[in-house]
Amino acid sequence: MILTGRGVGLTIAGAALVAGGFGFGYPELAIVGTTSLIAVGCALVYGAWRPKxxxxxxxxxxxxxxxxxxxxxxxxxxxxxxxxxxxxxxxxxxxxxxxxxxxxxxxxxxxxxxxxxxxxxxxxxxxxxxxxxxxxxxxxxxxxxxxxxxxxxxxxPRVHLIRAVPAGISRSMDGRVDRVPHGSITFDTLREYVVGDELRHVHWRTSAKVGELMVREHLDTSLPRLVVLLDDRVGSYPDAAGAAPGAEIAPFEAVCEAAASIVAAAMREDLPISIHTVSGAEAATMGTRARSGARAHLDLLAEATLQPLTETTEAGANAALTQAANRLRQHRPGDTLIYLTGVGGLADLGLVGLLRGPFPTIAVGCLGPAAPDEPPTSGAAAGLLMLRAEDGLEFAAEWDGVRRW
Missing domain, CATH: 2.60.40.10 (Immunoglobulins)
Structure with missing residues (x-):
C-alpha cells in the first residue's frame, strides 16, 4: 500500500493547515486540515480491506x-x-x-x-x-x-517431415558396423518379470538363483541409436555477435528446427534417441519404452538458448565442445552422432571427428547462410557426412537426399 502523489500532497497540506490554524488562531484552517487528514485516514482504512x-x-x-x-x-x-x-x-x-x-x-x-x-x-x-x-x-x-x-x-520449434535414418546395416554392441541382414536381435539385459511378459523370455537359471522370475531383455541392433549434439555456443553463429540478449537468431532457430525434425522422425519409427547440448543439457528416450520422451526432447529444444563464451581465446571457445565430446566418449549413449551447428562451428569439426571411434556414423548439419570467409569442409570433415543448408526446410531436403549412412 502506497500513497499516490495526490495522497502525499493532501497529507502534507492537511498537517500544515492544522498546525497553522491552531498556531495562528484560525479554526477554519484547522477544520479544513482535519478534514483532509480524515480523508487520508479513510483511504487507508479502505485499502486495508482485502477482497477474497x-x-x-x-x-x-x-x-x-x-x-x-x-x-x-x-x-x-x-x-x-x-x-x-x-x-x-x-x-x-x-x-x-x-x-x-x-x-x-x-x-x-x-x-x-x-x-x-x-x-x-x-x-x-x-x-x-x-x-x-x-x-x-x-x-x-x-x-x-x-x-x-x-x-x-x-x-x-517447427517440425519438417523427414524420414528416419536408414537402418540397412547392423551395429554390434561394441560399436563396430557389421554388414549383416537387417533385423538381428541381441540380448541386452535381465530384468524382473512384470505382468504381460512372455514366459518364453524367462531366464529360468537366473530366476532359480535370485528367487524371482527374471526376463531376458532383447535389443534390435539393426536399429540405430541416434545421438543429437546441439551446438548452443554463441560463437558458432556469426549473426549472434552484437545481438541483444534474447533476440531471435535465425541460424540457431534453424538448428533447433533440424533437431526437432530428427526427434519427430525417430519417435515415428520408435528409434532410441537422445539430445545433448554443448552446454550440458540432455534428454533421452529408448523408443517405445518411453513414448512420452518426445515431450522431454522438444521441451529441451524450446528452452535452448545461446550460451556466451566464458573465455575469448580460441582454446576457450573450444573448451565447451571438448567437454561435450568427452562426455559422449565416456557414456556412449548411441552409435549414430548428428552434430548440428552454425557456420562458426565448422572450424571445430576436428573435435567432432575424433568421436569416430565410439560412433561409427557421424553426420554434421551446418545451418545458416554461407559466409564469405566460410572455411572449407572437405579436409576437416574427412569421413564425416556433411549436410549444408540455410534453414530447416532445406536441411530436411538434404537429409532425405542421403542414401546410405
Whole structure:
C-alpha cells in the first residue's frame, strides 16, 4: 500500500493547515486540515480491506509448435459473501500485461476471460500471476497484490517431415558396423518379470538363483541409436555477435528446427534417441519404452538458448565442445552422432571427428547462410557426412537426399 502523489500532497497540506490554524488562531484552517487528514485516514482504512478472490488459470494446450494456437482461460471468483469487488486487474503473458475485467464483481460470482498466447517465437512463455490494483474513490492510495499461481507454455520449434535414418546395416554392441541382414536381435539385459511378459523370455537359471522370475531383455541392433549434439555456443553463429540478449537468431532457430525434425522422425519409427547440448543439457528416450520422451526432447529444444563464451581465446571457445565430446566418449549413449551447428562451428569439426571411434556414423548439419570467409569442409570433415543448408526446410531436403549412412 502506497500513497499516490495526490495522497502525499493532501497529507502534507492537511498537517500544515492544522498546525497553522491552531498556531495562528484560525479554526477554519484547522477544520479544513482535519478534514483532509480524515480523508487520508479513510483511504487507508479502505485499502486495508482485502477482497477474497480465487483465481484459476487453464492453458490449453501448454505445448505447441511455433505458430500454433494456445489459449489461456482465467477465472476470477469473488468469495466474499456481502461485498462486491470493483478492481483493476491484469495478467502477465510473456512480460506483456493483459487487461482482465473485474468490474463490479458481485459476491459469490465469477468472471472468465480468455486470451491467446503469443507463439510466434520458440521458447518458454511465462504466464501470470494476476496482479490486482485497487484505489480509493479519491485516488489517494494505490495497492497492488498478486493472486493465483503461474503457468508456462512451451513453444517448440517447427517440425519438417523427414524420414528416419536408414537402418540397412547392423551395429554390434561394441560399436563396430557389421554388414549383416537387417533385423538381428541381441540380448541386452535381465530384468524382473512384470505382468504381460512372455514366459518364453524367462531366464529360468537366473530366476532359480535370485528367487524371482527374471526376463531376458532383447535389443534390435539393426536399429540405430541416434545421438543429437546441439551446438548452443554463441560463437558458432556469426549473426549472434552484437545481438541483444534474447533476440531471435535465425541460424540457431534453424538448428533447433533440424533437431526437432530428427526427434519427430525417430519417435515415428520408435528409434532410441537422445539430445545433448554443448552446454550440458540432455534428454533421452529408448523408443517405445518411453513414448512420452518426445515431450522431454522438444521441451529441451524450446528452452535452448545461446550460451556466451566464458573465455575469448580460441582454446576457450573450444573448451565447451571438448567437454561435450568427452562426455559422449565416456557414456556412449548411441552409435549414430548428428552434430548440428552454425557456420562458426565448422572450424571445430576436428573435435567432432575424433568421436569416430565410439560412433561409427557421424553426420554434421551446418545451418545458416554461407559466409564469405566460410572455411572449407572437405579436409576437416574427412569421413564425416556433411549436410549444408540455410534453414530447416532445406536441411530436411538434404537429409532425405542421403542414401546410405
Amino acid at each position: 478472490l480465487s483465481v484459476e488459470r487453464a492453458v490449453e494446450p501448454d505445448r505447441v509448435a511455433r505458430g500454433e494456437g494456445s489459449t489461456v482461460t482465467l477465472t476470477v471468483h469473488n468469495d466474499n459473501r456481502l461485498l462486491a469487488a470493483s478492481l483493476i486487474a491484469e495478467d502477465r503473458c510473456a512480460e506483456v500485461p493483459v487487461a482482465v475485467p473485474v468490474i463490479r464483481l458481485r459476491p459469490r460470482t465469477e468472471s472468465t476471460t480468455s486470451y491467446p498466447v503469443p507463439t510466434g517465437r520458440r521458447g518458454v512463455v511465462g504466464i501470470g500471476p494476476l496482479r490486482v490494483t485497487r484505489r480509493d474513490p479519491l485516488g489517494l492510495i494505490g495497492l497492488s497484490r498478486d493472486h493465483g499461481g503461474t503457468a508456462q507454455v512451451w513453444v517448440h
